[in-house]
Amino acid sequence: MKFIHTSDWQIGRTFRFADDDTLGALQAERLEVIRRLGLLARQEGAAHVLVAGDVYEHETPAERTLHQPIERMREFTDIQWHLIPGNHDADLPEGVWARLARSGLPENVTVHREPGPVLMDAAHNAWILPAVLKRRHILTDLTAYMDEAETPPDALRIGLAHGSVVGFGGEAESEHNPVALDRARRAGLAYLALGDWHGFCQIDARTIYSGTPETDRFTTGGGGGGESVVVTLHGPRAEPEIKRCKTGRYTWKKLDDVVLTSEQDILALDARIRSIAPDNSAAVLVWAAVSGLLSVDDMAFYESTILKRLSGAVACLRLTGTPQLSAGLDDMDRFGSGGAVRAAAEQLLAQSESGGAEGQLASEALQRLFLFWQEMGAQAG
Amino acid sequence: MILTDLQIEGFRRFAAPVRLDGLGPGLNVLAAPNEAGKSTLLTALKAVLMVRSSSKAKPVKDLQPYGGGAPHVAVSFSWKGMDCHLEKQFISKAFTRLILGGERFEGDQAEEALRTLLGLEEASKGEAAGLWNALLVGQGESFVQPDLNQTGQDSLRSCLEHGVEHATGGAAASAVLSRVRDRLYLLQTAKSGQPTGKYKQALEQETQAQTHLQDLQNRRAALEEDLAALDQARRSLREQEDPERKAQDEAELLALRQLRDKLRVADAEEQAARAALATVTHTRNSIRDEQERRQERLETQRRLEREAAAMQHDLQALTQRTAQARQRYEDSRTEREQAEQQQQAARQALLAVSRRATVSQQRAALERGRQTLHRAEAACTRLEQARAALAALRVDEALIRRVRKAVREQDAAQAALHARATRLTVTLLPEATGRVLLDGAACPQGETVLTQAADVQVEGIGQFRITPAVKDHDEALTAAETARQQLQSVLQSAGCQSAEDAETLFEERRQAETRVAEARAAFVASLPTARDERDTTLFEALATLRQELTDQSAALAREEEAFERDCLPELAGEHAVQTATDASVQALQQQARQEEDCAARAADEARQAERTAQVAYNAAQNLQEKAEAALRQKQTERDQVGRELAVSHARESDEALASRAAETAQAQTQAEAHVQALKAGRETEQPLSVVETRITRREQGLENARTSIARLREEIRERETRVRVAEGDGLDEKIAEAGRTAARLKLECEGYERERAALALLDQTLSDAEKTQTERYLAPLVRTMQPAFSTVFPGASLEMDTGFGLCGLTRRTAEEFGKLSDGTREQIAVLVRLGFAELLHARQSPAILVLDDALSFSDSQRLELMFDVLADAATRFQILVLTCRAEVFARLGGRPLSLRPIPQITERR
Incomplete structure (x- = not known):
């Protein structure tokens, strides 16, 4: 079972310091990286791409901005894209996801708007357990339900969440959208795909921040961004095989x-x-x-x-x-x-x-x- | 540099070739009338020195003569002892030829060599306008200061810098400054220093961007408000639409309605019992009221009776008082009538006495009239007598005049006779007296007049006969005789013996006339009325007076008769008319008047007493009438109360009323007990009003919920629509973009501002430095010009700006150049040019000064001074003065120039 882990696309982001030309180029590249992700998945033989939140920079993007990434993903009909809301694009009643739901999504794109196990790949008995942010900031751990969530025996339980791992960053930010440091172990997850950090960051063998696929700031931290992770799961209890791939241009x-x-x-x-x-x-x-x-x-x-x-x-x-x-x-x-x-x-x-x-x-x-x-x-x- | 020859052809008014004759070192003066071509000459000089022959600019085309042709100029000059020749033809077959001593240049080479020589630099379209423009001063340019271009300024600077230690880089400073300003004025305006160009644009864009950002943020806030409100509305709607809650509400409402119905029945019962109690209570109260009313009426009836009796008694006393007052009133009336009769009698007596006094006065007047008449008649008699006496005297004015005339004539005749007579003068010794006789009589001593022959006899001697030898003697004697006879006849006619008698009689007549006049005056005075002095009038007046007197006498007689008939009986005794004198009449009158006054006072008093009595009577009568009316009122009231009582009793007797009162009291007690019992039974129940309010509230709640749901749905629809519209716009993205733009523009503006400030500071610093430096250069120029200035403006000092313009003149106070008079400005402008030429000369650069019709505004004194200055300067370099005022400029001296036609321009090859 192989899939691509990415996060923090932040489509629609603007850069104050940049002039108009540079800004245009940077923004275009953030969209272009989706194509590169699709190509990477094909190249790696992965049927799924997991996007761990913050697809969009803003709560209310323009129509064009809203549809641009979706349309990029639509082009890869052989790839299944799994999206969850992040703190930038939380699943608000009138938020981006509600808008997209109203206008309809391609079949190969799944937006997980409710917590609970969802069958991802029947062949591998792989189940995805998304954590869904209904607001920008939440003080409870949305991944907590994963401990009790039932899946068939020997299922590959793959957690997908957006937030700060408690006790890792030590930043004020970690107070919001907290994720327990040992969630993967406690919930019996084969892999916990996290988003929010823009640089690659491995918390433990099964808990990883992929970082943004196209760097968007000078001080990203961690691995510096511009990467995506190719994850291979050999079994529910086997350690995942991790491969960091450069996807960024800048x-x-x-x-x-x-x-x-x-x-x-x-x-x-x-x-x-x-x-x-x-x-x-x-x-x-x-x-x-x-x-x-x-x-x-x-x-x-x-x-x-x-x-x-x-x-x-x-x-x-x-x-x-x-x-x-x-x-x-x-x-x-x-x-x-x-x-x-x-x-x-x-x-x-x-x-x-x-x-x-x-x-x-x-x-x-x-x-x-x-x-x-x-x-x-x-x-x- | 000294011009030695100037020839031109095909140049404006000079179609044919002409030559300027007489040029040489020092001062050269061309005095020629207007339109002679002086300015053309200057233009030609400017063209040959400063304009490239190849130029096709419009000013060059303007050089052509009116019929067309190629302007052609040739000029010879000496420079540093070297003979030079410059020749140019413009427009067609253009060429330039320059010979400098042994060197010869053609075309562009010639132009370049000339420029180098003159220090010219390329300016616009071939015309090299350097300092030379300032030295070749055209008509009308002489009273403005030379406007030097950069080249001119540089020329001067290069001249000046030569003398100033360490002062270099003035031109460099100007060049840097011009670059700085080029850059600065891209950012700010030259005049006001306001942002302009890209800076202004950036500032405007920044403002716009901020506004746009604010607008977007406002819209974002509105969207958030919509989102929050939408969420709230949805929650409310869910709550409102909850079916369980609705069912519960309806069940509660039904229970409440049942309770209300039950309470309404109980309420009706209680109300009926209360109504019964109220009825009984009302009946009882009305019985009690009736009883009280009867008692009250009885008491009223008694009181009224008592009061009527008291009033009856009072009325009797009042009636008596009224009768007494009436009696007093009648008595006083009688008294008043008597007093009035007495007053009437007294008035009659007074009238009689008055009438008698009148009669007596009339009689006295009559007596006076009679006396007057008597006096008038006596005066009249005297007048008539005087008139008779006057008539008897015949010697009047005319007669006496005739007598006097006859006397005078006689005297004249005698005098004539005497004048012709012989005079005998005799002087006798005393012892001879009596011994000499004349005509027989003793001879008088002295002179004797002899009119006729006379005989003188001297005793003892003999007789002498003296015969006067008078001419016309006889005629004179005759005339004397005639005059005497004339006099005698006149005297006879007057009845007089002699002239003296006549004079006496005439005097008497005059006195008689005076007497007549006096008598007449007395007569007039005696008449009381006559003023007119005509005799007839006077006599008429006398007759009138007489008639009046007669009439008055008759009237008095009638009056006396009437008075005796009317009043005599009343005036008996001592008041008798016959005996009454004036004094007694007056006393009587006085007495009668006093008596009448007394009677009148007595009558007044009687009338007053009568009025008082009448008032008292009326008051008493009024009182009595009021008392009678009050009594009647009381009696009526008493009768009314009596009738009411009787009616009440007739309807229901007192006893029946009392028994009915007892019955109703008992019924009331029973009804109260019933009501109390009902009330006690309902004390634990909820009040009906509360239950009903609760029902209404519930019903309203349900109704509100229905409307609220509709409203919420509407609101949700509205908000959703707005949110959809807003989210489609991508507000967050736009805000981020607008923020970015605003920040970028802010940075851009700050950058521009830094740039602007730095450039402005640089501009300022460089300008200041350049000014300081230039001021140092200017010192030599000012030094050069000062002597000439001091000559024309004694005691004045100059002030120059960095563009070498004179900016002020300090005589006693500083004066701005622009505010000086035309004449002064013109002189200064010429002096400044002179200064430039001096400077070039001192630098051993070629310099000449040409003035075309300059100094036209100068007065003769200043002109003299300017002439001195020009003549002095001309000792150092050549000066050409072109003027149309030959006689004024004759005093300038110098070489006279003239324009002479020549067959063709002499070419140097």
Whole structure:
């Protein structure tokens, strides 16, 4: 018995930091990953895909957003898709699932809206035990019923739930939608497919978070996301066989505390980012927190290397902070030994050294003056 | 640079070739009338120096003469001791030729060499407008300050920077500044500094995005409210539709209705018992009321009787008082009548006395009248006598005049005779007196007039005869005689002996006239009425007076007769008319008046007493009548009460009433007991009203449930519809998207703002720095221009802006250039140009100054000063002055120029 475990598709998610093009590409990729999941299932010979909640990002997606993933799944008629509500798309009276139920679902897609064992695969005597979130946040363990849920003898009991394993994360989040750490053991589950964590996370041999198949944040935790799990069950009591498969296209990377003080630092940063996906930088999203102090020349180098060239190379270069301009009296000589421009530059330099918001502004003005001067020199030269 | 020759052809008004004759170093003056082509000359100079011959721009086309043709200019000049020649033809067969000493340039090369020489730079469409524009000053340009373009400014700067240590990069600053501003003005407007372009767009978009986001969130809130309400409504509907609850409600309602019916029966019984009790109680009360009413009436009847008796008694006393009052009233009336009779008698007596006084007055008046008449008649007699005396005197005014005239004539005749007479003057010794005789008589001493021959006899001597030799002697004697006779005749007619007599008689007559006048005046005075002094009137007045007197006398007689007949009997004794004097009559009158007053007072008092008595009588009568009416009222009331009592008794006797009262009291006790028994039986039951309210409440509850279900279903349908619509929109997604857009736009705006602020700061800092630097450059320019300024504006100092424009002039106070007079502005503008030329000259750059019709607003004094300045400057560089005011500019001196037609332009090859 083989199936694919995935979760947290979060269809309809938007990314504030991204420009329109990047956003479009990211959103398109979240849909495209469904196709890759289907293909993976076929490739692995798995007849079922279990989606452990949070198919949708929002409680009220637009009609198009609502139907997009369903239509993708419909195309894989040979694959059975099992969905449960997550905290983002809880089964509210007028929620997404009610809407979908009203408009009708493809035969190969099953939305589990009531707890209780459901026969998944008669051939393997496999039963699925879904936990159903009726609200966004619930303080009781919805998987508790699985302990008592009756299935035929020697059935493969497969739990499907969305929530936080109690005592594992230790986060405030775990107070909501809790799942007992030892639910798989207590309920005699062959496998407990969990959703909510966006990075792959294995709690025990039978309890696993698959993570999101397409990464959607810089700080995913766990395995980092962009994966799905191929699960093979050899028997009700046998340990499941786990295979992690990369399904994501984009690589998200956060670089904290990048300090730039020299041309070498700038080159190092450039190299570091380009090495994330050496053959496919266009699928890299980087968030770098930059600081430091650069000379006039290095600042120009930073602008051309990082802000212009590298920004074009990656899918998204998100920078917080900026290196400061470190100009001295020596730099003033660029403007000649006298004259109005030098006088203005000296004035700005003095202001920038006084610090504060005004100093920052003067520093920026000075930086621009250097740039203009450089441009004019370039033209004259 | 010194122009030595200028030839033009095919240039605007100069279709044929002309040459500007007489050019040389220093001051050159072309004085020519309007329309002579001075401005064309300047245009040609500008064109040849500054416009590329290949240019096809409109200004170049405008150079053509009116009939068309190719403008052609040739100019020769010396530069640093080198002979130079520049020639250009425009539009057709255009060419440029420049010869610099031994070097020769053609076409573009020539243009470039010229530009380099003059420091020109490419400007728009071939025209190189540098500082030269400011030096070649056209008509009407001279009173605005030169508007230097960048090249012009740079030329000046390069001249100026030369003298300023460490001052470089002014042009660089301008270039940076222009870049900064190009970038800045993409973000903010140049004038107001308001956001513009992409920044403005971003700000607007951000506002829109925020609004949109807010709108979406509001819609989301509405959706959530709908969802919550929908959930609530569904729960309510489930509860309302629960069939068990409905059945239970209906069963409870049925039980309540049965209970209500039972309670209603019991209630009816109790009500009947209460009604019976009420009836009995009512009967008993009415019997008691009847008994009380009878008792009350009896007492009223007795009281009324007592009161009537008391009133009867009072009435009798009142009647008596009324009779007495009446008696008093009648007595007073009698007294009043007597008093009035006495008053009447007193009035009669008073009237009689008054009448007698009148008669007596009339008699006295008559007597006075008679005296008047008597006096008038006496005056009349005297008047007549005076008139008679006057008539007897014949010498009147005319007669005396004739006498006097005759006397005068006689005297004149005598005098004439005397005048012609011989005068004999005799002076005798005292002892000779008597011994000399004249005509026989002793000869008088002194002069004697001799009218006739006279004989003088001297004793002892003899006789002398003296015969006057008078001419016309005889006529004179005759005239004297005639005059004497005339006088005598007149005197005779007057009855007088002599003229003196006549004068005496005339005097008498005048006195007689006076007397007549006096007598007449006395007569007039004696008449009481006459004022007119005509005699007839006076005599008529006298007659009238006489007649009146007669009439009055008759009237008095009649009055006396009547009075005696009427009043004499009443005025007996001492009041008799005959004996009465005026004084006694007055005393009588006084007495009678007093008596009449007394009688009148007595009558008044009597009337007052009568009125008082009458009032008292009336009051007594009123009282009596009221008492009688009150008594009658009481008696009527008493009779009424008596009748009512009688009727009551007739209907039911007192005894029967008492027995009926006892019966009803017993019946009431029984009814009360019955009611109490019923009430006690129902004390444990629920009150009917409570049960009925409960039923109503239940019924309403059921009804409400029905309407509520309908309402809830309706609400659910509505909410569902709204929710479906809203969820189809994908609000959450839209909110996320709108939030993202808003955040992005906010960041974008912040970025723009940072950029704008940095650029603005840079702009400000650079401008300030450039200004500071330029101010340093300007110092030499100001120094160069100051001497010329000081000449024209003594004690004035200049102020220049960084664009080399003069921005102010400080004489005693700072003045803005724009607010100066036209004349002053023109002079300053010329001086500024002069300054530029000076500066170029000092830098050993080529410089000439051409002024076309400049200084037209200047007064003669300033013009003189300007002439001095120009003449001085012309010692350093060439100045061309083109003017139409030959006589004014004659004083400027300099080389006179003239325009001379030439066969063709002399070409240098």
